[in-house]
Amino acid sequence: MTTDVTTDETNGVAADGQPIVELRGAGKSYGNVRALHGVSLAVPPGKVTCVLGDNGAGKSTLIKIISGLHQHSEGEYLIDGKPVKLGSPREALDLGIATVYQDLATVPLMPVWRNFFLGSEVTRGPWPVRRLDIATMKKTANDELRNMGIVLDDLEQPIGTLSGGQRQSVAIARAVYFGARVLILDEPTAALGVKQSGVVLKYIAAARDRGLGVIFITHNPHHAYMVGDHFTVLRLGTLELSAGRSEVSLEELTNHMAGGAELAALKHELAQVQGVAVDELPEVGDLKQSAAS
Structure with a gap:
């Protein structure tokens, strides 16, 4: 793996503003x-x-x-x-x-606090009797969640109850x-x-x-x-x-996502089915044009 990367130590992003x-x-x-x-x-x-x-x-x-x-x-x-x-x-x-x-x-x-540090637990004390630093993990988890605007009443509650x-x-x-x-x-x-x-x-x-x-x-x-x-x-x-x-636009994004040409074909098929109203759907030409743009 190539790992020779240059970053700005102050914020961790590429020094010259290029994509990360x-x-x-x-x-x-x-x-x-x-x-x-x-x-x-x-x-x-x-x-x-x-x-x-x-x-x-x-x-x-x-x-x-x-x-x-x-x-x-x-x-x-x-x-x-x-x-x-x-x-x-x-x-x-x-x-x-x-x-x-x-x-x-x-x-x-x-x-919640235990899941926050799952796999990266903070410990204290000498080896081989090191133990979890529960107080530090609880405070850190609470502070970091609040920094993101996440306020939980009780960090002791199982995360599955959230x-x-x-x-x-x-x-x-x-x-x-x-x-x-x-x-x-x-x-x-x-x-x-x-x-x-x-x-x-x-x-x-x-x-x-x-x-x-x-x-x-x-x-x-x-x-x-x-x-x-x-x-x-x-x-x-x-x-x-x-x-x-x-x-x-959102409409264009939606058409690209769904496939404009496929939607046009679907409208044509639905038009052959009795009881299905297709009059308010976009015109076939509009859908094709959106898909091709």
Whole structure:
């Protein structure tokens, strides 16, 4: 793995302002199956880069490459402008790339503060009788959660008793505390209701405002458009769209996400079914034009 990177020690971002993480024509093949091909992506500090796509679009493969779980088989992967081939998620984490998966890697019956330090516990005392420094971990967890705007009444409560949005927020705060410069969020709102999704989106914006580069993986264009600065749409393993917020509207993003041409074909098929009203749907020509733009 190449690890010769130059960073600004004051804030952990690339000294010359370049993207922290960048893919250039990256792809991944599993034998004869090409799961990802020709995908370019740049993640600057203090921005939310949204990656959208339907099931099978290549989002999971993209996460695995960036997080170090799998190595890319084509193109380039750069961290702070230097090409890398990561051998494990630990190597990615050492370079400040943290991933928060849907299952959150928490232990439901353990208290919040214990989950905050899970795998990185603070200890005190001489070896071999070192013991957990519970007071320090509780205070640190409380302070860091409050710094992110997360106020919990009782850090002793099992994390499994928190709402889905609160658990996601704790996972985000944990990644920020342990030095994440790039935060990858894997479908954090997929199983949440409207209110709890709003909680998670709030803390995504908070992480961005603290200078992190955020990769927000989602299949919901409405959630993406609320916090996103740049939008990348994947379709069948290839790049369907790459555009900044000022370059694409929510309607256009939704059409790219769903596939404008496929929607046009679906409207035509629905028009043949009795009892299905399609008059208020967009015109076929409009959908095709949106998909081609």
